[in-house]
Structures are given as structure tokens and as C-alpha cells.
Amino acid sequence: xxxxxxxxxxxxxxxxxxxxxxxxxxxxxxxxxxxxxxxxxxxxxxxxxxxxxxxxxxxxxxxxxxxxxxxxxxxxxxxxxxxxxxxxxxxxxxxxxxxxxxxxxxxxxxxxxxxxxxxxxxxxxxxxxxxxxxxxxxxxxxxxxxxxxxxxxxxxxxxxxxxxxxxxxxxxxxxxxxxxxxxxxxxxxxxxxxxxxxxxxxxxxxxxxxxxxxxxxxxxxxxxxxxxxxxxxxxxxxxxxxxxxxxxxxxxxxxxxxxxxxxxxxxxxxxxxxxxxxxxxxxxxxxxxxxxxxxxxxxxxxxxxxxxxxxxxxxxxxxxxxxxxxxxxxxxxxxxxxxxxxxxxxxxxxxxx
Numbered sequence: 001x002x003x004x005x006x007x008x009x010x011x012x013x014x015x016x017x018x019x020x021x022x023x024x025x026x027x028x029x030x031x032x033x034x035x036x037x038x039x040x041x042x043x044x045x046x047x048x049x050x051x052x053x054x055x056x057x058x059x060x061x062x063x064x065x066x067x068x069x070x071x072x073x074x075x076x077x078x079x080x081x082x083x084x085x086x087x088x089x090x091x092x093x094x095x096x097x098x099x100x101x102x103x104x105x106x107x108x109x110x111x112x113x114x115x116x117x118x119x120x121x122x123x124x125x126x127x128x129x130x131x132x133x134x135x136x137x138x139x140x141x142x143x144x145x146x147x148x149x150x151x152x153x154x155x156x157x158x159x160x161x162x163x164x165x166x167x168x169x170x171x172x173x174x175x176x177x178x179x180x181x182x183x184x185x186x187x188x189x190x191x192x193x194x195x196x197x198x199x200x201x202x203x204x205x206x207x208x209x210x211x212x213x214x215x216x217x218x219x220x221x222x223x224x225x226x227x228x229x230x231x232x233x234x235x236x237x238x239x240x241x242x243x244x245x246x247x248x249x250x251x252x253x254x255x256x257x258x259x260x261x262x263x264x265x266x267x268x269x270x271x272x273x274x275x276x277x278x279x280x281x282x283x284x285x286x287x288x289x290x291x292x293x294x295x296x297x298x299x300x301x302x303x304x305x306x307x308x309x310x311x312x313x314x315x316x317x318x319x320x321x322x323x324x325x326x327x328x329x330x331x332x333x334x335x336x337x338x339x340x341x342x343x344x345x346x347x348x349x350x351x352x353x
Contacts, residue, residue: 003046003091010039034099034165042090049083056080092346097277099165100202103270104173107152108145111194114183116149118304119196121327122177123153126170128329135159135166140263141251147184154251154267156203167202172315172338174200175301182306191307195300203266204273211269217241218261223252240264247271316341 013036016022023029056076063070106123108116130137135157142153157166177196182189220235237252238260249271251264303312309323311334318337320326326334 003042006039006042006091007046010036010043013039038094038099042087045083045087045090049080049087052076052080052083089343089347092343092350094346095168095171095342097165097171097202098168100167101156101158102166102170103140103154103156103201103203103267104170105152105154105199106150107197107199108150109176109195109197111179111192113145113147113149113185114179114192115194115196116145116151117147117184118149118177118179118194119151119153120145120149121179122196122198123150123155125327125329125331126155126157126173129331130157130166130329132329132332133159133169139253140267141253143252156266158203167200168339169335170200171202172301172335172342173198178300178303180303180305180307201270201274204269209269209272209276211242211265211272215243217243220257236260238264240268242268242272245272245275247275313337 013032017029017032017036022032056073059069059073059076063073104126106119106126108119111118127137138156138158140154140156143151145151157170159166175198177198178193179196180191180193183192183194186192217240219239219241221237221239222235223237236255236257237250238257239248239250240261241248247268249264249268251260251267254260254263301313301315303310303314304323304327305312306323308321310319310321311323311326312319313334316337318334320333322330
């Protein structure tokens with residue numbers, strides 16, 4: 001789609017969003033709002049570029065008579081080049097899921113109880129980050145460990161309507177996260193290395209993934225807390241197996257069986273959407289290639305070194321010594337480094353095609 005088409009689409013959406021009847025359908029209004037937000041930077045940059053080009057032409061025309069206009073023309077030329085570069089980057093084909101919300105899963109791996117404790121630290125980091133940027137979070141399912149960490153925990157992250165989707169920032173979190181620190185359970189003060197796995201999938205809308213009830217095997221059981229202690233006297237926990245794909249999802253956080261079933265179906269839809277995209281689109285598969293399925297210390301995307309207060313992302317060579325701040329939710333610079341690298345890759349691909 002060329003620039004004229006995008007500007008025309010933006011104007012069309014703007015008109016539809018001013019129609020009260022559109023807002024009667026919340027899903028439609030939300031989809032239009034997200035697309036409108038995606039197109040806004042392109043249209044605004046194009047309009048500023050057009051104005052700058054007009055001002056530059058006028059300044060050059062008057063520059064022969066007035067040095068002030070000649071100096072202004074130099075500044076306007078510089079601004080014009082900056083806007084052209086920004087527009088070029090904005091027009092690079094983007095990930096179609098960038099405007100989506102996400103389902104984020106954190107799973108303890110190698111390292112036993114220490115890994116579970118760090119899974120809890122990562123969960124806190126993501127929740128704090130979401131709070132900083134104004135996103136809503138909802139814990140869909142969790143299995144706490146004996147010492148207060150998590151064996152695994154699943155969270156829905158939802159961006160505000162009409163703003164940048166959570167997927168654009170969080171999709172790069174998928175993979176193995178390695179931690180180097182002295183565990184609370186270590187009496188000799190030795191540094192241990194543990195690993196936690198993170199899986200991120202775009203949350204599917206109902207219309208995107210149709211699930212045949214006949215393809216589901218649903219089991220119910222009693223919810224349990226740390227140490228297997230019963231926290232519920234009824235069979236409210238739900239385990240859903242999607243027989244054709246073999247995907248299994250469980251949920252026990254809610255008190256009612258119906259609520260747990262609904263949450264489990266949300267997670268299942270997001271996983272099936274990711275699988276369908278991988279099979280249908282090689283590009284989608286490439287996006288997720290770093291999201292390893294096993295939690296092995298050797299296959300890591302990021303290292304959190306507590307003694308040095310250092311965080312390192314091994315995919316883009318990012319390194320900073322503010323680990324304490326990052327774990328408190330200051331994740332912007334880390335995610336921005338990965339977003340920038342992705343844009344550069346897409347630019348290179350666009351130029352090579």
C-alpha cells in the first residue's frame with residue numbers, strides 16, 4: 001500500500017470513528033482505533049514534511065535578498081531530511097500483530113526453587129513496566145512455589161485503546177532469561193546460574209480463531225496452592241486439551257469453574273493463533289524463532305547479573321548497569337534497543353527486495 005492509500009485510509013477511519021453507531025460495536029471501534037493510532041504518525045509526519053517543503057521553497061526564493069531567509073533555508077533543509085528519514089522508517093512494512101495485546105507466560109526452568117523465585121522477579125518487572133506505560137494486566141493463571149516464587153504464571157497485558165499495542169514491545173521478551181546471583185537458599189555465598197523461560201503470544205480475538213467444542217477435552221480438578229495444600233473445596237480448576245494440536249492449557253486462579261474455563265480458552269486461542277501464523281507465514285515464524293521451547297541455560301536471550309548490577313541482551317549486544325532499575329519496571333531502553341534492531345532489519349529487507 002502506497003502513501004496516498006494510507007492517507008486515504010486514515011481519513012476514512014477518522015470519519016467512521018466520528019459515527020456514534022460504530023461505537024455500539026466495541027470490537028469494531030477498538031480495531032479501528034488501533035489502526036487509526038498506527039496510521040497517525042505516518043500522516044502527521046507527511047503533513048509536517050509537506051509544510052516544511054513549502055516553507056523551504058519560500059525561504060530559498062527570498063534567500064537571495066535576505067541572509068536571514070538563507071539561514072532559515074539551511075535549517076529547513078536539515079529538518080526536511082530528518083522528516084524524510086522518519087517517514088521512510090514509518091513506511092517500512094510492520095508486524096501485523098504490533099497493535100495486539102499479549103498473553104505472557106513465565107515458567108521456572110533449571111535452578112529449582114531459585115528459578116521459581118526469579119520467575120516471580122520477572123513477573124514483578126513486567127507488571128511494573130506495564131504500570132509505567134499505562135497498560136492493564138490480569139493474572140490469568142499461576143502456580144506458586146513453596147518459597148514465594150512461581151513455577152509458572154500467565155498474564156494478559158492490554159494496552160489502552162488506540163495506542164501502541166503491547167505486542168510491539170513485548171514480543172522480544174520470548175526466550176530464556178538467565179540470572180546470576182547468590183540465592184536466598186545459598187549458605188556459602190556462592191553465585192548460582194538459573195534460567196526462566198518466557199513465552200509471548202499475541203492475544204487472539206474470538207473472530208480470529210474458531211474452536212470446535214468437539215475438539216476439546218475438558219478436565220476439572222481441585223485448585224491447589226504451594227505444597228499441594230487445597231485452597232478450594234470444589235472442582236473449580238480447569239484443564240483444556242485441544243486434541244488436534246495437542247496444546248494443553250490449565251487455569252485455577254478464579255473461584256468458579258466457568259471463569260477458569262473462559263480464561264483457559266483465552267490462553268488457548270492465543271496459542272492456536274500463534275501456531276496458525278507460524279504455519280501460514282514464514283515471517284511470523286521468524287519473529288518467534290528466539291522463543292525457545294526448552295528452558296536451558298545455554299540458550300539464553302538475556303542475562304541478569306546481580307553482583308555487577310548488569311543486564312545484557314545477547315541478540316543485539318545491549319548492555320547496561322542499571323539492573324535494579326530494570327527489575328523495578330524501567331524496561332524502556334531494553335525494549336527500544338530490540339525495536340530499533342527490528343526496524344533496521346526490516347529496512348534492510350525492504351531495500352534488498
